[in-house]
Amino acid sequence: MGSARKKATYRATEQFLANLQSLGPVESEIVVLRDCRLELCRGCKACFEKGESFCPLQDDVSLLIEKMIRSDGVVFATPNYSFQVSAWMKIFLDRLGFVFHRPRFFGKTWTSIVVQGIYGGGSIVKYLDFVGGGLGFNTVKGSCLTSLEPVSASEQRKMDQTLELHSRRFYAQLAKSALPAPTLFKLMAFRMSRTIMKQSLDERYRDYTYFTERGWFESDYYYPVRLGPFKKLVGIGLDWLGAMMAKDRNKTIQKDKIRS
Secondary structure, eight states, X not given: OOOSSSSHHHHHHHHHHHHHHHHSOOOOOOOOGGGSOOOOOOOOOHHHHTOGGGOSOOSSHHHHHHHHHTOSEEEEEEEOBTTBOOHHHHHHXXXXXXXXXXXXXXXXXXXXXXXXXXXXXXXXXXXXHHHHHHHTOEEOOOEEEEOOSSOOHHHHHHHHHHHHHHHHHHHHHHTSOSSOOOOHHHHHHHHHHHHHHHHHXXXXXXXXXXXXXXXXXXXXXXXXXXXXXXXXXXXXXXXXXXXXXXXXXXXXXXXXXXXX
């Protein structure tokens, strides 16, 4: 919950969870980021290079990540503040930056709820959908709700309908196969990044050791999955392309060292 107030966004989240509970046995918890200890990222890159345990900030981020790991699904709810997520939510997302390098929420379901006054919430939903996929989640398209105060009866009915359909889609995803075959875009992101990483980094970097520990330098994807002949061929091509990019990059670095 990224709202600083327990008003429209909070009420929408409560309603969404109540809808879920009406569909089946669902246990839920609302975590209000305003009530958590969250410090601004300092850009030291310790989490990227050494690992998240080396972050100098001692706050609740690791606790929040653990809550997400223990959950089957996660909903990020935020008001539209200046055409983006709220400050509380952006602080938390910035602190999750290392997870985009080392995703870990595979098999879990993600969605978002954005509440706006007039305009711009749709773009925030798209942003959060993209974030969820980058963190490893199975993403269910989020909802944008328009809530001007006071809320008219027709506006409330529209929000109720949107949340009901949204909760049904989210619940259905929770019950589906947990590890779907990757899209071509996701396959590209994995194969090229891991190949560049393998040729550019070593055991001094947490990204490298994280991938090594999970066998990702040799696997078809982050998790066991059957790729069709076309995707297998594409994957081989992406490995080759990533290797060429890493080779060119390493040559450039060596030339710069010689010049200096």
